[in-house]
Amino acid sequence: xxxxxxxxxxxxxxxxxxxxxxxxxxxxxxxxxxxxxxxxxxxxxxxxxxxxxxxxxxxxxxxxxxxxxxxxxxxxxxxxxxxxxxxxxxxxxxxxxxxxxxxxxxxxxxxxxxxxxxxxxxxxxxxxxxxxxxxxxxxxxxxxxxxxxxxxxxxxxxxxxxxxxxxxxxxxxxxxxxxxxxxxxxxxxxxxxxxxxxxxxxxxxxxxxxxxxxxxxxxxxxxxxxxxxxxxxxxxxxxxxxxxxxxxxxxxxxxxxxxxxxxxxxxxxxxxxx
Amino acid sequence: xxxxxxxxxxxxxxxxxxxxxxxxxxxxxxxxxxxxxxxxxxxxxxxxxxxxxxxxxxxxxxxxxxxxxxxxxxxxxxxxxxxxxxxxxxxxxxxxxxxxxxxxxxxxxxxxxxxxxxxxxxxxxxxxxxxxxxxxxxxxxxxxxxxxxxxxxxxxxxxxxxxxxxxxxxxxxxxxxxxxxxxxxxxxxxxxxxxxxxxxxxxxxxxxxxxxxxxxxxxxxxxxxxxxxxxxxxxxxxxxxxxxxxxxxxxxxxxxxxxxxxxxxxxxxxxxxxxxxxxxxxx
Numbered sequence: 001x002x003x004x005x006x007x008x009x010x011x012x013x014x015x016x017x018x019x020x021x022x023x024x025x026x027x028x029x030x031x032x033x034x035x036x037x038x039x040x041x042x043x044x045x046x047x048x049x050x051x052x053x054x055x056x057x058x059x060x061x062x063x064x065x066x067x068x069x070x071x072x073x074x075x076x077x078x079x080x081x082x083x084x085x086x087x088x089x090x091x092x093x094x095x096x097x098x099x100x101x102x103x104x105x106x107x108x109x110x111x112x113x114x115x116x117x118x119x120x121x122x123x124x125x126x127x128x129x130x131x132x133x134x135x136x137x138x139x140x141x142x143x144x145x146x147x148x149x150x151x152x153x154x155x156x157x158x159x160x161x162x163x164x165x166x167x168x169x170x171x172x173x174x175x176x177x178x179x180x181x182x183x184x185x186x187x188x189x190x191x192x193x194x195x196x197x198x199x200x201x202x203x204x205x206x207x208x209x210x211x212x213x214x215x216x217x218x219x220x221x222x223x224x225x226x227x228x229x230x231x232x233x234x235x236x237x238x239x240x241x242x243x244x245x246x247x248x249x250x251x252x253x254x255x256x257x258x259x260x261x262x263x264x265x266x267x268x269x270x271x272x273x274x
Numbered sequence: 275x276x277x278x279x280x281x282x283x284x285x286x287x288x289x290x291x292x293x294x295x296x297x298x299x300x301x302x303x304x305x306x307x308x309x310x311x312x313x314x315x316x317x318x319x320x321x322x323x324x325x326x327x328x329x330x331x332x333x334x335x336x337x338x339x340x341x342x343x344x345x346x347x348x349x350x351x352x353x354x355x356x357x358x359x360x361x362x363x364x365x366x367x368x369x370x371x372x373x374x375x376x377x378x379x380x381x382x383x384x385x386x387x388x389x390x391x392x393x394x395x396x397x398x399x400x401x402x403x404x405x406x407x408x409x410x411x412x413x414x415x416x417x418x419x420x421x422x423x424x425x426x427x428x429x430x431x432x433x434x435x436x437x438x439x440x441x442x443x444x445x446x447x448x449x450x451x452x453x454x455x456x457x458x459x460x461x462x463x464x465x466x467x468x469x470x471x472x473x474x475x476x477x478x479x480x481x482x483x484x485x486x487x488x489x490x491x492x493x494x495x496x497x498x499x500x501x502x503x504x505x506x507x508x509x510x511x512x513x514x515x516x517x518x519x520x521x522x523x524x525x526x527x528x529x530x531x532x533x534x535x536x537x538x539x540x541x542x543x544x545x546x547x548x549x550x551x552x553x554x555x556x557x
Contacts, residue, residue: 165373172339172367173439174360175390183390187377265377265419 054235063239074243076220080208084143092148096155125214139211146207147200154196158189201251292481298347306506322492325502331485363394366441370448372428374420381416406434426457446484
């Protein structure tokens with residue numbers, strides 16, 4: 001298979017990869033470029049002040065000229081977000097398993113979960129700093145708190161929405177509740193959990209940024225946004241927002257790839273819309 | 275040939291019965307679904323229950339499988355309780371939907387029963403999955419996922435999955451009802467072939483309790499047909515089908531076959547929803 005030069009197969013690989021990725025990459029890139037052009041033209045034609053709305057070209061320049069800084073702060077935010085996502089998701093799945101198995105537990109705990117959910121995160125954030133200190137702990141806690149809810153709700157439905165025929169079959173063989181959970185409930189819930197994870201991933205970034213507003217000692221994109229806002233350096237503020245957006249997109253792409261691998265049996269991963 | 279009898283089958287020694295229901299009644303709230311069910315299925319017998327939809331056929335089968343406790347009456351499965359039959363993995367269940375695990379391929383779906391309740395796995399109790407795959411005609415599809423298979427093929431997988439524990443009692447709830455007419459006819463004779471060749475089916479074939487609303491299907495499959503009345507379901511009549519085996523699709527045109535079908539249709543038409551004075555509120 002290897003060509004005489006050895007470089008040919010590599011190029012073939014890349015071409016194939018590009019051809020496979022193009023339908024996924026081109027539409028969003030074209031849409032983004034179009035949006036940037038309109039934004040740039042708007043600012044240019046209306047002579048909008050850079051203290052009100054910087055043109056995308058200025059944002060790009062601010063981002064590229066200090067890319068190391070934005071990457072570093074972005075990584076900090078990403079670490080807080082994924083930490084919170086892991087803890088929030090883990091706790092939500094555990095709770096969902098318990099609630100899916102017991103209506104009494106669901107009735108007892110769901111109102112509490114909702115109460116916690118509707119409490120504004122902005123109100124809790126300063127308290128969390130007092131309770132957990134100024135390090136990563138309050139930030140991860142806030143990110144966890146904002147992510148658990150969609151996973152909990154979808155988890156309860158997912159663990160219950162099993163094929164009744166398959167449940168009958170397993171029961172007719174006296175499968176244990178643990179076996180029924182592992183063989184039937186857990187795989188049945190995966191499509192629900194992935195849908196929730198995609199929502200929770202973006203929420204975890206919001207949680208991390210809000211937390212960084214209040215515990216600014218450790219930096220992160222939230223602290224950067226807060227700082228640049230006060231200095232009215234809007235090009236750098238938007239550069240931080242763009243960095244955040246890139247992280248959010250990458251998290252969703254990673255989840256979508258994992259979903260396609262794990263849920264190849266589920267119709268949600270086959271469908272081409274239309 | 276076919277003798278309709280109004281009374282239950284002659285009683286036989288208890289050890290001879292694979293399934294014994296006596297005085298079984300089932301209420302869903304105020305609605306009486308089943309009433310006064312006395313049914314005995316002998317070992318090796320193929321019994322088909324026919325009845326209009328909503329007459330409690332599925333409930334009857336779920337009671338036999340120990341999945342639904344009757345409101346009243348006694349249930350003995352394979353000489354013991356339905357619970358014990360479950361715990362020993364001696365039941366094979368096939369439902370109207372194939373109810374396969376969509377994330378498992380054919381081979382892994384057939385391996386599912388082995389992977390649960392392992393303490394009941396005897397040293398050599400289980401049937402060879404590969405032989406079962408051949409028996410139900412799925413060779414070449416071992417690695418296919420359920421969504422890649424037709425409805426008929428999915429039901430073949432469900433049948434193999436039920437047979438892999440080498441069950442003593444096969445319980446089938448309208449397994450072909452969701453299939454098209456052509457496939458359905460074909461599956462009838464596939465089932466009879468598998469039934470007579472299934473592992474353990476040496477001197478005595480497997481015991482089958484099969485529920486359907488198709489009279490033709492009932493006559494083609496059964497040793498004995500049990501006719502259920504509309505709700506509340508009661509045993510309106512029983513009829514022995516002594517058409518010779520092995521049966522073939524062409525047999526469905528034989529006068530004896532058509533005669534049996536006509537008699538059961540007549541029984542279904544005349545089977546009244548036997549109401550007793552106290553039952554007025556139940557319907």
